[in-house]
Amino acid sequence: MIAIVVENLTKTFNGFTAVDRVSFTITRGEIFGLLGPNGAGKTTTISMLSTLLRPTSGSARVNGFEIVKHEDDVRKSIGIVFQDQSLDEELTAYENMDFHGRLYRIPRAVRQQKIVDLLQLVELNDKRDNLVKTFSGGMRRRLEIARGLLHEPKVLFLDEPTLGLDPQTRNHLWAYIEQLNKEKGVTIILTTHYMDEADRLCDRVAIIDKGKIIALDTPERLKDELGGDVITVKASEPDKLSAQLKALSWVNQAESHDGQVTVTVQNAERHVAELARLAATHGIEIESISIRNPTLEDVFLYYTGRTMREEEASSKDQMRMMHRLHRR
Amino acid sequence: MDIVYTIWLRSMKRYVRSKSRIIGSLGMPLFFLLVLGYGLNSVVRIPGSAGQGYTGFIVPGIVAMSVLFTSVFSGIQIIWDKQFGFLKETLVAPVSRLEIMLGQTLGGATTACIQGSIILVLSLFMGLSITSMLGLLIAAAFMVLIGLSFTALGIAIASKMEDMHGFQLIMNFVIFPIFGLSGALFPIDSLPSWLRSLTLLDPLTYGVEGVRYGLTGTTQVHPLAGFVVMTGFTLFMLVAGAALFRKVTG
Ligand SMILES: Nc1ncnc2c1ncn2[C@@H]1O[C@H](COP(=O)(O)OP(=O)(O)O)[C@@H](O)[C@H]1O
Ligand SMILES: [Mg+2]
Numbered sequence: 241m242i243a244i245v246v247e248n249l250t251k252t253f254n255g256f257t258a259v260d261r262v263s264f265t266i267t268r269g270e271i272f273g274l275l276g277p278n279g280a281g282k283t284t285t286i287s288m289l290s291t292l293l294r295p296t297s298g299s300a301r302v303n304g305f306e307i308v309k310h311e312d313d314v315r316k317s318i319g320i321v322f323q324d325q326s327l328d329e330e331l332t333a334y335e336n337m338d339f340h341g342r343l344y345r346i347p348r349a350v351r352q353q354k355i356v357d358l359l360q361l362v363e364l365n366d367k368r369d370n371l372v373k374t375f376s377g378g379m380r381r382r383l384e385i386a387r388g389l390l391h392e393p394k395v396l397f398l399d400e401p402t403l404g405l406d407p408q409t410r411n412h413l414w415a416y417i418e419q420l421n422k423e424k425g426v427t428i429i430l431t432t433h434y435m436d437e438a439d440r441l442c443d444r445v446a447i448i449d450k451g452k453i454i455a456l457d458t459p460e461r462l463k464d465e466l467g468g469d470v471i472t473v474k475a476s477e478p479d480k481l482s483a484q485l486k487a488l489s490w491v492n493q494a495e496s497h498d499g500q501v502t503v504t505v506q507n508a509e510r511h512v513a514e515l516a517r518l519a520a521t522h523g524i525e526i527e528s529i530s531i532r533n534p535t536l537e538d539v540f541l542y543y544t545g546r547t548m549r550e551e552e553a554s555s556k557d558q559m560r561m562m563h564r565l566h567r568r
Numbered sequence: 569m570d571i572v573y574t575i576w577l578r579s580m581k582r583y584v585r586s587k588s589r590i591i592g593s594l595g596m597p598l599f600f601l602l603v604l605g606y607g608l609n610s611v612v613r614i615p616g617s618a619g620q621g622y623t624g625f626i627v628p629g630i631v632a633m634s635v636l637f638t639s640v641f642s643g644i645q646i647i648w649d650k651q652f653g654f655l656k657e658t659l660v661a662p663v664s665r666l667e668i669m670l671g672q673t674l675g676g677a678t679t680a681c682i683q684g685s686i687i688l689v690l691s692l693f694m695g696l697s698i699t700s701m702l703g704l705l706i707a708a709a710f711m712v713l714i715g716l717s718f719t720a721l722g723i724a725i726a727s728k729m730e731d732m733h734g735f736q737l738i739m740n741f742v743i744f745p746i747f748g749l750s751g752a753l754f755p756i757d758s759l760p761s762w763l764r765s766l767t768l769l770d771p772l773t774y775g776v777e778g779v780r781y782g783l784t785g786t787t788q789v790h791p792l793a794g795f796v797v798m799t800g801f802t803l804f805m806l807v808a809g810a811a812l813f814r815k816v817t818g
Contacts, residue, residue, distance in 0.1 A: 290660055292818060315662040326653035330582045342574040343661040387657075 241268040243395050243427040244289065248298035251284050258284045260451035261298065266429065268394070271421050273442035274431040275536065277548045281451040282431035283323050286399050289429075290320050303394050316344070319388030323399040323431075325380055329373035333364055333383050336372060337390060344391035351390075358386040362416065378409035385416065389426070396420070398430040402437060414441055433548060435536040447540055454543045463534045466542055467492050469508035470534045471515065473501045474527040481524050485515070497547050502538065571663045575671025576678070579642070583679045590683070593641070597634040597687050601627070604753065605694055614755055627691040628707070628780035629752030635684040635714045636772060640743055642676030643722015643809075646816075647729055656818040669723060669813045673806065676719030677712060684711050688783075698783065706791065707782030710798060714775040717802040720809035727812035750776045757788050771801040 244266040251259040259281040266272045274282045287293040289300055291311045299306065305313040327336050334355060341351035359365040362382035372380065381401060388396055401417070402410040418441065420426050432438050438445045439459045446456040455462055475481050478496035485494035485503055490511055492504040505511055508531045519526050540548050583590070605623040612622040649655040658668050688696075688707075698704055725738055750772035756764055767773050774794035781787035781794070 292656065292660055312662045315660060320660055322653060322656055324653040324656075326655075326657045328578065328582075328654050329652070330585055331578070335578075335581065339574060339578055340657070340661075342570060343658065343663055345570065 242266070243268045243270070244272075244300065244302050244429070246285075246289070246298070246300040249285065249288060249295050249300055250297045251281075251288060251293060252296045257451050259288070259295075262448070262451070262453055263298075264446055264453065264456060266427060268427050269421070269425055270443045271417070271428045271430065271441055273438040273445040274429070274448055275433065275435070275438040275442075275445050275540075276431075276448035277433055279450075280433075280448045282433075282448060283399055285448075286320070286397050286429070286431060290318055290397055291315055316391070317393055318395045318397060319391065319393035319426075320397040321381070321384045321388050321399065321401060323403065325384070327372045327380055327384060327387075330371065332369050332371055333359065333375070334368040336383065337387055340387045340390050346391060354390055358389055359383075362386045376409075378405055378412065381405065381409075381413060382416065385413075385420075389420070389424075393426070395427045395429065398428060400431055400433070402432070402434065410437070417441060435540075435548070439536050445536065447536075447543065449540070449544050455539065459536060462536065462539045466504045466534045466538055468504065468506035468534075470532055470538050471503040471505060471508050471512065472530045472532070473503065473515065473519075474499065474529075475501060475519060476525040476527075480522065481519055484518055484522060488518075493542055495541055495545055497541070498549075502541055504534065504538065504542065571667040572671040572674065575658070575668055576675045579672065579675025579679065583675075583682075593638055593683060594634070594686060596637070597630045598690065600633070600753075601630045601687065601691060601694065605691075623691075623694055624696060624784055625755070625780075626753055627688070627694070627696050628783045629750075629776055630691070631684045631687050631707075631711065631783075632714055632750070632772065632776040632779050633747055633752055634687045635680045635711050636718055636747060636775075637743070638683040639676050639680035639715045639718040640722040640725075642679055643672070643719040643724075644726045644729075644735065644738075645676075646672065646723055646726040646813075647732055647735075650726075650816075650818065651731060655816070659816070659818045665814045665816075666810050669720075669810045670806075672723055673716060673719045673809065676722065677715030680715035680719065681708070681711050684715075696783070699785070703782045703785065705782070707779045710775050710778030710782060710794070713778075713795075713798040713802050714772065717771065717775075717798070717805040720802070720805035724805065724809040724812045727809070727816050746770055746772050749773070751780075751788060752776045755788060771797065774798045774801075 242265060246262060246264050248261045248263055249259060250257065250261050262285060274285060276282055284293065288295045289302055289307060291307055291314050294308065302314045303317040305317065307314050331339065337355040337359065338351065341355060356365060359368050362385060364379060364383055372383065375383065402413055417428060421428050430441065442459060444456065444458050445462060446453045473481065478499055478501045482494040482496040482501045485491045485501065490505055494501055494503045512529060516526060537548060604626055609622045614622055614625045646655065749767050749770040751767060756767045756773065759767065774789055774797040777787045777789040778791055778794040778798060781791045
């Protein structure tokens with residue numbers, strides 16, 4: 241059973257291509273991740289799939305409905321938690337839920353029962369009559385997720401669900417998301433620029449950069465494709481070292497960034513000594529060497545030659561973060 | 569209709585909870601009422617106003633002013649919804665833009681009429697006497713028309729604005745002139761004829777004169793003509809507001 245099919249979806253803003261011929265298919269019951277740095281085009285993709293933005297070209301079907309032709313059917317069948325908060329702070333938690341239930345024309349009796357059930361699920365039922373402006377960032381996020389589920393959507397979009405939240409709250413939210421997926425069978429599409437989030441939650445991850453999908457697979461296979469281990473070397477001349485390493489047959493990939501070199505190799509233990517010798521013969525000083533298993537961060541580095549952290553958070557995103565932190 | 573009611577209900581809840589805004593937006597009309605009413609009552613003679621004096625003359629103007637400002641503000645509130653992200657929640661729901669817009673308009677008009685009525689009740693203590701029930705109903709009808717048309721104007725403006733930066737500009741160059749040119753504070757008959765024709769281009773003039781006719785029985789525009797103009801203006805603003813709101817992308 242297929243939940244979402246996307247074919248060559250494209251969005252341009254005044255000549256700038258934010259989403260560039262993106263294609264993928266999501267199966268029912270999956271947790272699918274769109275992983276990429278700020279400005280990669282994740283929100284734009286979600287906005288098109290949720291009918292808020294019209295694609296420039298390409299097509300997509302959500303729950304069998306064309307996103308352009310059957311807007312209303314798409315809207316009825318999806319739930320969405322936007323990247324930016326979208327609650328009415330002057331209303332209580334219950335009233336926000338009730339507003340949503342009325343918009344989706346859920347009959348009163350069903351609505352009242354479901355609101356209580358969902359508020360219990362996200363552990364906010366005892367705070368139901370408090371104004372949202374008194375809520376912490378994590379509580380708001382949970383309330384938004386509960387609200388997105390009220391009309392029983394088959395597909396739930398979560399745009400950066402844990403942006404700006406503290407580690408404990410993130411862990412908590414991850415548990416909810418997994419529970420929703422397992423117990424209610426909701427197909428979940430989440431966007432994130434946190435590697436660990438994608439790795440922990442997603443059945444499959446599409447890595448997106450500059451509007452294009454550059455890799456798509458399970459987190460395990462994406463990491464396995466790098467082949468073996470990752471050696472991180474802090475050295476005096478990282479550029480020189482990476483150039484030397486690239487020439488070696490046992491090195492799959494070497495990239496210098498942030499004053500260090502990340503090397504992907506098979507059986508790292510066997511090559512560390514040679515690496516150190518090579519550096520010494522070229523007069524490069526080594527500060528430290530570490531070996532670890534690859535992460536999705538390494539996958540991104542492998543495909544783009546950049547780390548996601550290098551991507552300067554855009555000023556708008558920084559403002560959003562500040563905004564959220566202040567409100568907590 | 570359910571959806572219109574839902575949006576209206578939210579406006580009402582927000583209104584009832586914003587005590588400081590209710591009181592704050594009563595401030596300016598009350599100030600005008602007290603200063604102009606008491607201050608000029610013995611100085612200014614209004615030709616043809618049957619014994620109510622200047623206070624009696626400006627009460628309808630101030631009531632209309634209160635409805636005008638509250639409704640424009642309520643319409644422009646959509647920008648806040650845009651900035652705080654709440655608008656997206658409504659836009660992504662399977663409801664039509666027209667329903668959302670009508671709900672906002674009715675909500676804004678309702679709060680505006682409540683604000684106007686508070687001023688009206690307060691002016692009873694300043695010597696305004698209401699003589700006929702029919703008159704009161706006529707005044708109320710004109711208040712509703714002012715409320716609907718100017719909330720829709722606010723929505724139309726908000727649909728075109730990205731943030732609150734242009735707000736001061738709109739207030740200074742659109743709303744204050746609309747208020748100033750209407751006959752709210754002075755009788756338009758005593759104006760030079762070129763200025764008088766300008767006031768007759770101002771839709772609020774017909775609203776103010778309608779409220780004045782209802783409350784005091786005197787008017788400088790035939791109430792039926794005023795009613796036709798105000799109804800036409802309201803319909804026009806509803807259509808324009810709905811058309812512009814349709815293009816909003818959140
Ligand atoms: N409405 C818009 N007008 C112009 N450019 C936009 C608009 N929305 C997004 N963009 C640009 O498109 C790119 C992708 O943005 P977005 O989808 O928000 O990225 P992400 O969610 O992955 O951080 C960015 O460069 C952003 O500046
Ligand atoms: Mg985004």
